[in-house]
Amino acid sequence: MTEISTHRNYIGGEWRASSATETLDNVNPADARQVLGRVPRSPRQEARDAIDAAVAARAAWRAIPAPARARKFLKIHQVMEGRIDELARALTREEGKIFPEAKGEVLKTLNLIEWFIGEGMRYIGRTAPSEMPNNLAYTVRQPIGTVGLITPWNFPVAIPVWKIAPALIAGNTVVFKPAEATPATAQICVEICEEAGIPAGVVNMVFGDGPEVGDEIIRHPEVGAISFTGSTATGTRIYEAGAAALKKVQCEMGGKNPVVVLEDADLDLAALGTAQGAFGSTGQRCTATSRAIVIDSVADAFVEKVIAHADAVKAGNGLDEGVTMGPSIDERQMNKVLDYIEIGKGEAKLARGGKRLTEGDLAHGFFVDPTVFDEVSRDTRIAREEIFGPVLSVLRVKDFDEAMAAANDVDYGLTSSIYTVDPNRMFRFIDEIETGITHVNSPTMGGEAQLPFGGIKATGVGEREMGPTAIEFFSELKTVYIDYTGSSRKSNIY
Numbered sequence: 001m002t003e004i005s006t007h008r009n010y011i012g013g014e015w016r017a018s019s020a021t022e023t024l025d026n027v028n029p030a031d032a033r034q035v036l037g038r039v040p041r042s043p044r045q046e047a048r049d050a051i052d053a054a055v056a057a058r059a060a061w062r063a064i065p066a067p068a069r070a071r072k073f074l075k076i077h078q079v080m081e082g083r084i085d086e087l088a089r090a091l092t093r094e095e096g097k098i099f100p101e102a103k104g105e106v107l108k109t110l111n112l113i114e115w116f117i118g119e120g121m122r123y124i125g126r127t128a129p130s131e132m133p134n135n136l137a138y139t140v141r142q143p144i145g146t147v148g149l150i151t152p153w154n155f156p157v158a159i160p161v162w163k164i165a166p167a168l169i170a171g172n173t174v175v176f177k178p179a180e181a182t183p184a185t186a187q188i189c190v191e192i193c194e195e196a197g198i199p200a201g202v203v204n205m206v207f208g209d210g211p212e213v214g215d216e217i218i219r220h221p222e223v224g225a226i227s228f229t230g231s232t233a234t235g236t237r238i239y240e241a242g243a244a245a246l247k248k249v250q251c252e253m254g255g256k257n258p259v260v261v262l263e264d265a266d267l268d269l270a271a272l273g274t275a276q277g278a279f280g281s282t283g284q285r286c287t288a289t290s291r292a293i294v295i296d297s298v299a300d301a302f303v304e305k306v307i308a309h310a311d312a313v314k315a316g317n318g319l320d321e322g323v324t325m326g327p328s329i330d331e332r333q334m335n336k337v338l339d340y341i342e343i344g345k346g347e348a349k350l351a352r353g354g355k356r357l358t359e360g361d362l363a364h365g366f367f368v369d370p371t372v373f374d375e376v377s378r379d380t381r382i383a384r385e386e387i388f389g390p391v392l393s394v395l396r397v398k399d400f401d402e403a404m405a406a407a408n409d410v411d412y413g414l415t416s417s418i419y420t421v422d423p424n425r426m427f428r429f430i431d432e433i434e435t436g437i438t439h440v441n442s443p444t445m446g447g448e449a450q451l452p453f454g455g456i457k458a459t460g461v462g463e464r465e466m467g468p469t470a471i472e473f474f475s476e477l478k479t480v481y482i483d484y485t486g487s488s489r490k491s492n493i494y
């Protein structure tokens with residue numbers, strides 16, 4: 001039997017064994033008999049050591065011009081390209097998403113890196129006309145210093161990279177705490193940075209618990225900004241702690257994303273997009289579709305088509321050929337989904353699924369049958385709370401206005417979609433929907449590197465990630481006034 005190894009922290013350019021006395025097992029969610037590795041529950045002091053290393057590396061990294069910092073990501077891109085399959089396999093093994101989705105995530109990450117490399121040359125300010133003659137006024141962007149990155153398990157390659165890349169290109173050094181459930185992918189990402197020649201101390205990674213390692217990163221006075229993706233409960237706590245210390249904070253949190261299906265929609269397209277959004281990646285995307293808001297007259301046909309897609313889902317180990325849906329990330333998450341299903345049974349009509357899958361080898365993993373609830377009313381928990389599993393709630397409505405009211409009647413505001421061919425209601429939807437991202441005639445998920453990603457309401461605070469706004473979060477603006485008259489004739493300073 002091969003020995004199960006414990007992941008090491010990466011501090012100041014060295015892979016250091018944690019002094020932790022306790023570890024967490026990294027279990028394959030498709031087969032819990034398989035322990036893939038152990039995650040140290042690093043003590044607070046190791047987070048401090050990582051922050052010290054990041055502080056020590058600051059001046060030299062900041063002194064490298066932004067285009068040259070960004071160019072280092074050309075090498076990261078090249079190294080990652082050589083490890084695509086390895087990274088995707090590790091991702092499937094520890095997170096559970098099927099191999100094609102895992103590979104898709106890695107390819108998307110490469111795409112993100114391409115965007116951010118260009119940002120090194122666009123990392124600029126503006127000039128503005130001054131009120132004074134012979135004066136030049138402009139803004140320049142500068143690094144914050146050291147930033148803390150705290151990430152979840154559901155996109156354990158893409159999310160860390162879409163934070164690390166703009167943070168570094170903006171001239172910061174980082175301390176990164178990956179999710180407890182996905183250490184292997186985090187380790188590979190950091191190995192890639194190392195192999196690509198990112199200098200020691202510029203990227204540091206510490207494994208451990210949120211309330212210990214994560215908390216230290218958030219509170220440490222040398223950490224000037226925090227970028228977090230995860231649950232709304234944790235994000236709210238981080239935002240509060242950041243606010244108390246007047247730090248910049250960016251949180252991307254939960255969602256309850258609606259698809260609105262009007263009576264003129266292409267129902268086949270709408271049902272396919274909804275099923276992909278609801279059951280794809282086991283419903284464990286922040287952008288997953290969890291509500292379908294459907295006009296009454298087409299609801300029967302729509303639900304039938306969605307159920308047909310759910311029937312075609314083949315759950316299993318994501319590395320096996322033909323499998324189309326993986327497990328929940330762990331037992332706790334599966335139980336949370338099953339609890340919501342039980343709640344749903346008391347609140348609405350169960351139209352499909354509604355149970356754990358335990359046939360054959362599935363019994364060793366954390367699989368939930370794709371589930372559809374029909375005739376869900378707006379005030380139910382399954383219509384309002386994030387479930388993060390393959391569960392869809394269908395709300396039937398009489399017209400567009402009722403659909404809009406239902407779509408906006410949640411705390412969250414990440415993404416949304418409408419299926420219609422009517423330009424009038426299409427644009428009204430775009431105007432009125434309370435989400436940071438919206439789609440027309442396509443599923444709720446997906447995001448392109450060059451466009452901002454993020455939500456409003458209880459979903460997001462701070463600047464948008466990805467796109468041109470990403471780098472703004474990781475930098476401070478300095479406004480500069482230069483008087484080049486050579487004399488002191490300024491009179492109207494007020």
Ligand code: ADP
Pocket residue numbers: 150151152153177178179180208209210211212213214215218229230231232234235237238
């Ligand atoms: P999930 O329920 O999906 O684990 P969390 O929001 O709890 O979502 O976790 C997302 C990330 O936040 C993880 O890396 C986790 O360790 C971290 N985290 C959890 N609690 C805290 C905390 N109190 N302070 C800082 N980070 C935390």
